Amino acid sequence: MEFLALLASTFFYFFSCCSTWLTFRKGQFHPGRFDLTAITLGVLCQSYFLLLRGQIEQACPIGTLPEILIFLSWAIGLFYIVIGSTYRVSLMGAFTAPLILALQTTALFLPRSLVSSKISSNPWIETHAAMSLIAFGSFGLACVAGLMFLIQKRQLKSQHPSPLFHHLPSILLLEKVTLRLLWLGFIFLSISFAAGFIAAPLVVDLKFYISLLVWGAYFLTLLGHQYHYLAMNRLAFLAIFIFLFALLILPGMRLFSHLLN
Amino acid sequence: MNIFCAGLNHRTTSLDIRERLALGTSEMEQLLKRFHHNDAISGAVMLSTCNRVELYAATLCPLRTLREFQVLLQERSGIEPLLYHHVTPAAVRHLFRVASGLDSMVLGETEIFGQVKKAYSFASQCGVTTRPLHRLFQHAFRVAKHVRTETQITRGASSVGSVAVELAEKIFGELAQCRVMILGAGDISERTARSLQSRGVRSIIVSNRHYEKAVTLAEEIGGMALHFDHWEKTIVDVDIIIGATGAPHAILTVEKLKPLLKQRHGRPLFIIDLAVPRDAEPAINQLEDVFLYDIDNLQQIAAESLTIRRQEVVRCESLIEEHVGKFLGWLHAK
Incomplete structure (x- = not known):
């Protein structure tokens, strides 16, 4: 049953991507409404999947690499529903759906028990893991908003904008959305760190250092922008770079240590 | 019953005449009520903007309605205006084109949609609209929305x-x-x-x-x-x-x-x-x-936007034609 829910959510994301692509080709793009509906349905199906997995495992369903990816894409979708509709960020769904689809498809094709590490029954560990994934959900959407900012800024700088320009929101709105998502993600990541420290204060391994590096990178990025040392262009670029770095390194490291063991 | 339309616009009449013929709300109310007292006319809507003055009516005698409209405008302004006029199905097509911005000075502008809506609500408030006119205008609003969302006629800015x-x-x-x-x-x-x-x-x-x-x-x-x-x-x-x-x-x-x-x-x-x-x-x-x-x-x-809009006209016309067919289907079945 949970697999069906997962397939259904993947279908909704796939449908959103295809519809965006087709309508955009026809020049009839009406951003926002359709993507918001498709992603909301996708998130609902994912929520059902995570609920069922949680009941089976009697813990937060983030024990295997596929589950981690699904949880992460669920968090990105959830943030999109809140941000996308609140700020009416047109076209954000068109950028978000492919990212979620990529994560979810990877999860579907990976062996379901890959890198299985039973989350301990310690609630602090569960809080640590869940908060960390929610933080990366927020960072994921900040990455999307940052990409949209860079594209729109390039369009405006070109003095000869393409049709995409009409569908993208203003750069000031994208700046605001990117910044808020980065701060939100940073707060969740800090809570996750605190929970991890309470659960196991003495575990200082490579994962700890990489996670600290990611936390520090986000902290310095936000601080730099707050005190006007970092222009929005660079902040958007860093929002993309740090998220992709974390997305590749953290699960990759887990996979690598699993293979070594 | 015929759907009838007569009027003048930026293409047929110069600005100095249009400004003399433009109607305020109180004058419009009087004219609408005069039309309503005419036995041949069951309902009427008047549209007056900076670019056009038009009458839409459900009438048994289009030529008599045209003559009466001409006389009314002449009485007001002292000049005999040159009016174009259409009867079903051309009158239906004309309204759909106007509401969609295809007949506007700036092709695809959307302000006219609001003006048509306002003109219809005003006539409704005056109690001079009937079911065919109600259906016609509701259909025109649907067409305008359809054209706006399905084509790129409103895309980009044009000045x-x-x-x-x-x-x-x-x-x-x-x-x-x-x-x-x-x-x-x-x-x-x-x-x-x-x-x-x-x-x-x-x-x-x-x-x-x-x-x-x-x-x-x-x-x-x-x-x-x-x-x-x-x-x-x-x-x-x-x-x-x-x-x-x-x-x-x-x-x-x-x-x-x-x-x-x-x-x-x-x-x-x-x-x-x-x-x-x-x-x-x-x-x-x-x-x-x-x-x-x-x-x-x-x-x-601006030029690129206008080019895109002009390229979209054919698609808009074909959408409008579909809707004209649907409306006529309803009118004849009535």
């Missing part, structure tokens, strides 16, 4: 002023917090400033070599005049600069802007250079957070 507004909105979003500075008090800068003002910009500062001209323009547009010696210092506080001076060389240069940008803490600066020779050095577009558009850029964007 220098509206392109400037669109670009400003893509930089700042809402313009309510934006401050504008106009350099030079010419016609084109005034029109562009008015376009921005219509979107609710916070304030407008006018600076001109001849201070008196700056004061006159500032008074006209509800802005503030500034001595030309002080405009450079004001750059720190403004978001949009409209350059339209007659200076023989660039007055906005990289050297002048660079130190001022540091004080802006990354806030975007949109420079609309409408002057020929140009007021802004092209290289300033390379500066971080500065967006420079000259008159050529703006005209090119």
Whole structure:
């Protein structure tokens, strides 16, 4: 049953991507409404999947690499529903759906028990893991908003904008959305760190250092922008770079240590 | 019962005649009621905008209705206007084209949609509409929405002023917090400033070599005049600069802007250079957070939008034709 829910959510994301692509080709793009509906349905199906997995495992369903990816894409979708509709960020769904689809498809094709590490029954560990994934959900959407900012800024700088320009929101709105998502993600990541420290204060391994590096990178990025040392262009670029770095390194490291063991 | 339409528009009548024939709400109410007392006419709607005066009616005798409309307009203005007229199905097609912006002076403009809606509500309030007219106008609103969403007829901005507004909105979003500075008090800068003002910009500062001209323009547009010696210092506080001076060389240069940008803490600066020779050095577009558009850029964007709109006309007409067929189907089945 949970697999069906997962397939259904993947279908909704796939449908959103295809519809965006087709309508955009026809020049009839009406951003926002359709993507918001498709992603909301996708998130609902994912929520059902995570609920069922949680009941089976009697813990937060983030024990295997596929589950981690699904949880992460669920968090990105959830943030999109809140941000996308609140700020009416047109076209954000068109950028978000492919990212979620990529994560979810990877999860579907990976062996379901890959890198299985039973989350301990310690609630602090569960809080640590869940908060960390929610933080990366927020960072994921900040990455999307940052990409949209860079594209729109390039369009405006070109003095000869393409049709995409009409569908993208203003750069000031994208700046605001990117910044808020980065701060939100940073707060969740800090809570996750605190929970991890309470659960196991003495575990200082490579994962700890990489996670600290990611936390520090986000902290310095936000601080730099707050005190006007970092222009929005660079902040958007860093929002993309740090998220992709974390997305590749953290699960990759887990996979690598699993293979070594 | 025929659907009948008669009127005049920007293509058939000059502005000086149109302005004499334009109807206010009280006059419109009187005319509508006069039509309603006519036995042949079961319902009527009048549309009066700066570009057209039209009557839509459900009538048994189109020619009598046309003659009566002509007489009424003549009584009001003292001139015999040359009216075009259409009967079903051409009248239905005409209304659908008007509501969709295909018959407008600026192809694809959307203001007419609201004006048609207002005209219909007014006639409804006066109690002079009937079921076929109600159905016709509701269908026209649906067609206009359909055309707008299924085609690119409203895509992009089609004048220098509206392109400037669109670009400003893509930089700042809402313009309510934006401050504008106009350099030079010419016609084109005034029109562009008015376009921005219509979107609710916070304030407008006018600076001109001849201070008196700056004061006159500032008074006209509800802005503030500034001595030309002080405009450079004001750059720190403004978001949009409209350059339209007659200076023989660039007055906005990289050297002048660079130190001022540091004080802006990354806030975007949109420079609309409408002057020929140009007021802004092209290289300033390379500066971080500065967006420079000259008159050529703006005209090119407007021209491209219009080209796209013109290319869309065929698709719009075919959508309208489908809807005309549907409406006639309903009318004949009635």
